[in-house]
Amino acid sequence: MVQNADQPGSDPSNPPCSPNQLTPHREQALLNEILELQNLVAQLQQQNQDLQATETALHERETQFQVLVENSQDLIYTHSTRGIIEYIAPSVSNVLGYDAAHFLGQSFTDFLHPEDTDRLIQIFQQMHLSGEPKLGIIMRLKHRDGRYRWLSSNLTPIIEEDGQINSYQGLARNVTERFKFEEERRKIQDHVRSTHAFLKNILNHLPDPIFVQDNQGKFVLSNEAMCELVNLPPHRVIGTFSHDILPIDVAKEFYLSTKTALETGQPQTTEVFYPHPDGTTRFVSAKRSIYTDANNYKFIIGSIRDLTDHRATEDRLKAIQLQLIRNEKMSALGMMIAGIAHEIKNPLHFIGGNLFPLEQSFTALFRYLETYDQSVTEPSADLKAVIESGEIEFLKEDLPKLIKSMNLGVERMQEIVQSLQIFARNDTDCRQIANLHEGLDSTLLILKPRLKACGERPQIEIMRDYGDLPSLECYPGQLNQVFMNLLGNAIDALEEANTQIHQRQDAETWQPTISIATQVHNGETIQILVQDNGNGLSFENQARLFKQAFTTKPIGKGTGMGMTISNQIITERHQGHIVFSSTPHIGTTFSIMLPIHLDEADNNDNNPSTDINQLR
Numbered sequence: 001m002v003q004n005a006d007q008p009g010s011d012p013s014n015p016p017c018s019p020n021q022l023t024p025h026r027e028q029a030l031l032n033e034i035l036e037l038q039n040l041v042a043q044l045q046q047q048n049q050d051l052q053a054t055e056t057a058l059h060e061r062e063t064q065f066q067v068l069v070e071n072s073q074d075l076i077y078t079h080s081t082r083g084i085i086e087y088i089a090p091s092v093s094n095v096l097g098y099d100a101a102h103f104l105g106q107s108f109t110d111f112l113h114p115e116d117t118d119r120l121i122q123i124f125q126q127m128h129l130s131g132e133p134k135l136g137i138i139m140r141l142k143h144r145d146g147r148y149r150w151l152s153s154n155l156t157p158i159i160e161e162d163g164q165i166n167s168y169q170g171l172a173r174n175v176t177e178r179f180k181f182e183e184e185r186r187k188i189q190d191h192v193r194s195t196h197a198f199l200k201n202i203l204n205h206l207p208d209p210i211f212v213q214d215n216q217g218k219f220v221l222s223n224e225a226m227c228e229l230v231n232l233p234p235h236r237v238i239g240t241f242s243h244d245i246l247p248i249d250v251a252k253e254f255y256l257s258t259k260t261a262l263e264t265g266q267p268q269t270t271e272v273f274y275p276h277p278d279g280t281t282r283f284v285s286a287k288r289s290i291y292t293d294a295n296n297y298k299f300i301i302g303s304i305r306d307l308t309d310h311r312a313t314e315d316r317l318k319a320i321q322l323q324l325i326r327n328e329k330m331s332a333l334g335m336m337i338a339g340i341a342h343e344i345k346n347p348l349h350f351i352g353g354n355l356f357p358l359e360q361s362f363t364a365l366f367r368y369l370e371t372y373d374q375s376v377t378e379p380s381a382d383l384k385a386v387i388e389s390g391e392i393e394f395l396k397e398d399l400p401k402l403i404k405s406m407n408l409g410v411e412r413m414q415e416i417v418q419s420l421q422i423f424a425r426n427d428t429d430c431r432q433i434a435n436l437h438e439g440l441d442s443t444l445l446i447l448k449p450r451l452k453a454c455g456e457r458p459q460i461e462i463m464r465d466y467g468d469l470p471s472l473e474c475y476p477g478q479l480n481q482v483f484m485n486l487l488g489n490a491i492d493a494l495e496e497a498n499t500q501i502h503q504r505q506d507a508e509t510w511q512p513t514i515s516i517a518t519q520v521h522n523g524e525t526i527q528i529l530v531q532d533n534g535n536g537l538s539f540e541n542q543a544r545l546f547k548q549a550f551t552t553k554p555i556g557k558g559t560g561m562g563m564t565i566s567n568q569i570i571t572e573r574h575q576g577h578i579v580f581s582s583t584p585h586i587g588t589t590f591s592i593m594l595p596i597h598l599d600e601a602d603n604n605d606n607n608p609s610t611d612i613n614q615l616r
Contacts, residue, residue: 075151075172078158081128081165083108095151095174097144113140113148123155128165131157138175150179209304215297217241217258229304231277250274254286258300261288271307283311319568341417348417352410359403366396416445431598434476436526437466440516443483450491457498460491460512467519469526473597478569485562486530486590490514493534493588500535504585524596525576531589537582545580575599 075095077088085103092100096111109117116139127134133156140148153172157165200223203210209226213219222237230237230245242258243251250272257270267289274282288302369392373379444451444462453459494512501507510533517529537545546567570578574594582588 075174076170077103077172078167078169079108080167083124086167095143095149095172096141111141113142116140124168127155127157127168131159131165133157149174150176208306211237211302211304213242213258213300213302215262215299217255217300219245220299226304229274229276247275257286258288261290261300262298265290282306282308284308319572325565344413345417348410348413351406352414355403355406355410359400362399362403430475431473432476433471434474434479436469436472436474436479436518436528439476439480440483440518440528443480443487446484447487447491450488454495457495458512460494460514463513463515465515465517467517469518469520470596472526472594474594475569475573478573482566482569482592483530485566487514489562490530490532490534490588493532497534503535520596521593526594526596528592528594529589530592531587533587536584536586536588538584542580542582570594 075089075092077092078086080086085106085108088100088103090100092098092103103111109121112120120137120139123134123137133154135154137153137155139151139153141151143149151172152175153170155168155170158167158169160166203223204225206223207225209229210221210223211219211226212221219237219240222234224234227234227237232245237245241251242254246254253270253272257268260266261268267287269288270286272284272286274284276282283306284304285307286302286304288300291299291301293299451460451462491514494514497504497510498512501510504510513533515529515531517531519527521527546563567578570576570592575598576592576594578590578592580588580590
């Protein structure tokens with residue numbers, strides 16, 4: 001603006017000019033103002049253009065957002081603080097079957113599942129107080145078809161400048177399919193849990209321990225019987241290995257069996273003695289098989305069966321079998337020997353009974369010949385030739401000797417028959433008072449042919465050292481069988497030693513010998529020692545000597561039952577015991593200890609018939 005010269009602040013040094021006349025200074029000032037106005041107009045135009053561009057972009061964004069909202073699979077909505085729906089995206093028709101207009105102005109709770117209403121109202125109240133958004137609200141809204149859809153919603157309060165909540169804005173997603181899947185999964189899980197509980201109940205009712213291990217040998221399942229076997233609770237079994245819960249020897253056997261099963265894929269069975277934590281020893285059979293799942297992951301499925309009672313019953317049946325075999329064997333042997341003795345005894349009586357009359361007849365005959373010789377002074381030529389031949393004199397001298405020798409033979413045969421009858425006593429089921437030495441001697445008499453020299457083997461010498469024994473209460477026939485087994489084995493050992501005599505240091509002086517000694521201990525027990533100087537038993541054979549079916553003899557020459565039967569006869573029937581000691585190239589000694597008097601309470605369990613009846 002141009003100031004008047006009369007106005008205050010005018011410069012008196014500058015003379016006034018006419019209104020149409022501009023000074024340079026004022027002209028410049030005016031130009032500056034015009035430039036400022038032009039710049040301001042340009043800025044306003046640019047701002048207007050920017051504003052129009054912003055409005056255009058905003059409109060485009062709004063259009064895009066609207067398209068996004070309308071085409072979104074998620075459900076966008078707003079409702080007032082009282083739950084009245086103010087806006088809902090058109091996609092609601094895809095979710096609930098209604099157009100968006102159907103929901104406007106209606107309460108949100110009108111569409112909720114009755115079971116969800118109270119919970120949702122409580123959530124709204126909490127949000128109203130806290131002003132904080134709520135994520136993952138699960139609710140069920142009613143579809144047009146009458147069924148409900150599951151939705152997961154994130155709800156955010158819209159807060160005005162005064163801090164008051166004006167409305168709520170939500171973003172909901174249809175999760176019905178997920179919930180159906182989860183419901184199916186829940187049902188499957190419930191079914192699996194139910195099936196698992198059912199199978200677990202079955203496993204826990206099985207008397208046999210059952211377990212499952214992974215391919216590393218770690219326990220992943222066990223039933224109650226398995227926990228009882230190792231005396232540990234289930235949580236102490238699961239996740240452990242065999243060596244953690246089982247004795248080291250048993251764990252080693254199980255490990256080898258499991259390893260073989262994994263390598264071969266074939267079931268494996270192991271039978272071991274298991275020292276139970278309760279102090280007893282169980283005989284168990286463990287079976288393992290391999291299961292491979294769909295992922296080619298291998299599991300070991302195992303079961304353990306306690307065979308202790310079964311083994312005891314089996315051993316009992318074997319004992320009965322051995323007793324039956326023993327009784328049949330002794331019965332057959334006794335009948336055979338008794339029959340032989342009887343058949344020999346009759347002709348012996350005939351021969352022995354006629355020897356004395358025969359001797360008397362020969363004596364009379366010789367007396368007649370002497371009388372005739374004295375009465376006839378001139379014998380005939382034939383008679384004279386006979387007398388001169390000397391045969392009559394020889395008969396006079398030799399016939400008494402011959403008859404005497406026959407008498408000795410008959411007496412010896414009678415002793416043999418008596419020994420056979422003693423050995424063949426059929427008294428296995430009743431006690432008797434017997435002379436132990438008679439049984440030993442009768443057994444030696446039967447074995448006498450085997451004692452004689454045979455081939456390169458010299459005669460076996462018998463060394464007797466009998467003590468003064470009282471009569472023994474026993475089963476004589478059974479003891480004779482024990483003597484037969486021990487002495488027969490001793491002869492076998494000496495025959496074998498003779499074939500290997502070059503291995504002995506005393507080969508030049510060695511004489512096969514069996515020593516038999518008896519004595520009384522403490523007035524209550526009789527000891528019988530049977531010793532041979534053979535090659536002895538190996539340590540391996542010593543450990544198995546009394547086991548059933550074990551024999552050191554070649555196939556076809558031994559049944560393996562002799563020592564087992566002998567052990568039972570001594571320990572069970574006679575309440576004694578039998579032990580042995582053996583040294584290589586020195587020999588073997590058996591020691592039998594027998595009580596002189598058996599206990600009155602000698603049970604009848606050893607009687608085969610009683611045992612069989614008890615087992616029925």
